[in-house]
Amino acid sequence: MDAPLPPAVDRAAFEAALDAFAGVVGHEWVFRSHEDVALYRDAYSPAWGEAEELLPSAAIAPATVEEVQAIVRLANTHQVPLYPISTGKNLAYGGSAPAQSGTVVLDLKRMNRIIEVNEKQGYCLVEPGVSYYDLYAYLQENGIKLWIDVPDPGWGSVIGNALDKGSGYTTPQFRAHFDAHCGMEVVLADGEVLRTGTGGVPGSKTWQSFKMGLGPVIDGLFVHSNYGIVTKMGFWLMPEPEAYLEGIVDFQHFDDLIPLIDEWSYLENSRIISGYPDFQSPIFGTPGMSGMVDMLCDGPGQPDAEYLALMARGAEPEDYEPYALAHGIPFWRMRFVYYGPKRVIAEQWAYTQQRYRAAVPDVRFADGDSYDFPIDRDMAKQLKNAPLLGVPNMKTFSLGARAAWNPAEPSRGHAWTTLLLPHDGRELIKANRILNKALKDAGIFSGFTFNTPFNNWERVLKFVVIFQISQDPEENRKLREAMPKIFAIAAENGWAEYRTHTMFQDALRSTYAFNDHVVPRFHDRLKDALDPNGILAPGRYGIFPRHMRKEKGA
């Protein structure tokens, strides 16, 4: 890989800019050698080693807000763009590589202070380099009875994940990571520092407690954007509950999908169910969240001849029902989680059963795992579904890795698309029919006869399509061609997607087409006002500064 230069910057000017940056952070923290810059490539790039791969030119790692401000001012002077990363663990969405080749990565990993944790009021204030593991360890070591909400991999940045619209697995208000934030500090493109919410009042005592402040609420402008560099962020944290209870509900019939989801909507929107609703299909072998690690490590079950015959003739999902009934295999399974006082959650589970028994008479129930808190750290390490208990882990990395059951070469990573469906079983059936066909047409193996949703966001179903990154450029080319097609087909059906790999952000943006793409155009107007020199992350989520939009012919 040859490191590219920023657009319209020659080698001498670039080296002069790096020297100027080194005057701020020290030569040790300006990475410009081939070997050091290569560590900022996207390890999961769908164009690894090809001309289309997005590549950094250099990297700088400041340690303080003041250093970030100084670098931003120099970047304006030298017209050298910066791509801020928190910990750069955004694998599958672009990792640490910039959205436009040649941008200098601004690595905030060294800004790793946990500035405050307030146990009584249930919040923290952290810097971008703080990972979920760091925050978890801090709470444990200090005996603070607060939980964090973690996404699948625990080594990412608490701030970075929220700014990338990440999500986790505890209660709805905490598992939506941006929604759980309260107060930001941002370095703007001209080097000024801004604090959102009541942080606008010097000495405010509610910066981490009241989200709105005065006037327009601007926190969202710094999400999926390139209008500023977030250097601090507050988050609300959940008090450790007294207990955890899991209730399992099994459904026998394909058509039960409709009341299954309707009742779940009521129970979750009423906060009867407080934890992550895990959706599995035993008949189709979809593992949901809680069966994923076992499936990745141990492989899917071996189907018998009768089942293989159904697969071979391309049977519709509903055609599997006689087989399921004859073999006593549930069609659908929900695992509901409840947190709280033991007496309360026992009642919530009982009420869940009452609602489902009324809606689907032959539904079946079983008790799942239960825990009383606190649990000790050794037990926490062994947890199968650690994120359901706010414990960081890395088990998701078995996805695409070498496994005893799978003789295939391990992948080089993965990418996703996550299409948002309304909370309605009919739409889930329709999405399976349309999207599975689209994937098949694109030559992409979609995995299951029927794709069951992930449910980190309340009120929508996440229809997740996983793409494996291959060692074979031809396979990766297929992926790169398929992704925009899937966005377009989904958009035609009213299924929006909200987050994607840097390589596909432009394509995804084009689906936000209402009123001649007014939202993307509004984003561009903000860019021109807030960062006229275009020195912050050009191309992130398709937002380019004016001079690069012209080059793109837009």
Next chain:
Amino acid sequence: MTQPSDDYDAAARVALFQRGRAVYDKWCAPAHDPIADHPGTAALAAKYGGEKPPALLDRDDLTAERIREVVRGGVSVMPFFRKTEISDADLEALIAFLTDKGPA
């Protein structure tokens, strides 16, 4: 370089080993500790099929060269690590820890 030798200062060696253990605990253990469903452990169990132990802590054949290659080059779904995560000095300490199972 920090390869232990006969005249290597014992206190420095202990300090290096402890630093290496801290690097292992932070960056390697979540995937490679001796727990069957940890992703690195599961993948290496599949790779070696019993010929070598799946957990890094149980290996006695790891070389400095191989550790450097994997940490800075990645392998399969394991990405490489930047120097703001694992510095060159951290990497040498990790090598000391993984290749020399403990101060005598």
